[in-house]
Amino acid sequence: MLLLDLSKQSNELILNVTPLITSDTPELFMxxxxxxxxxxxxxxxxxxxxxxxxxxxxxxxxSSFLQGLNEGLGLYEIFEDVEQEKILEIGLVTIKNPIIEPDTNFVSLPDEDETKPTFKVYVKR
Structure with a gap:
């Protein structure tokens, strides 16, 4: 299983596709x-x-290649050519997206009990 962390600028993928390549000049796509x-x-x-x-x-x-993907599980495929006909590897990928903190904190109203805690609300992208 691969992990793609979108909070990082780049991710290193460790694969084992070289023994499966049949072309002399392969262009690998994912x-x-x-x-x-x-x-x-x-x-x-x-x-x-x-x-x-x-x-x-x-x-x-x-990570800019992965724009638009939501957090969660997914499938990945590695292809040897641009036509995406020869699949070299298939597997699972976990996509991790950062949690964004909004500018606003939600607090209790003044007429409510002041002993109640205040909360921050986090929104996932």
Whole structure:
């Protein structure tokens, strides 16, 4: 299972797709689809940053590629070509979205009991 944290500027993905590549000049793409609302994004994986590419693959994903995805579980697919015909890997992904604190704090009204606690309300994006 992969974790994509949208509160970070980028995420490192550790995969093992190099042994499955059949093309001499592969262009790897990733599709992420959320299970809750079925939103989908497709983006290129870019350059393999792995120090040991025969053992594992490492890709840096900029969080701006993941705009529009909501927090929750999803599925990912790695493709070898832009036509998305040859699937190299399929798996689960957890998408973590930051909690945003609004500018306003909600407090009790003046005519209410002052011993009641005040609360902050947080809104998920």
């Amino acid at each position: 599709r992420v689809k959320t299970q809750f609302d079925f939103k989908e994004v497709v983006f290129p994986l870019g350059v393999n940053m792995s120090l040991f590419p025969k053992r594992y693959d490492s890709f840096i994903i900029v």
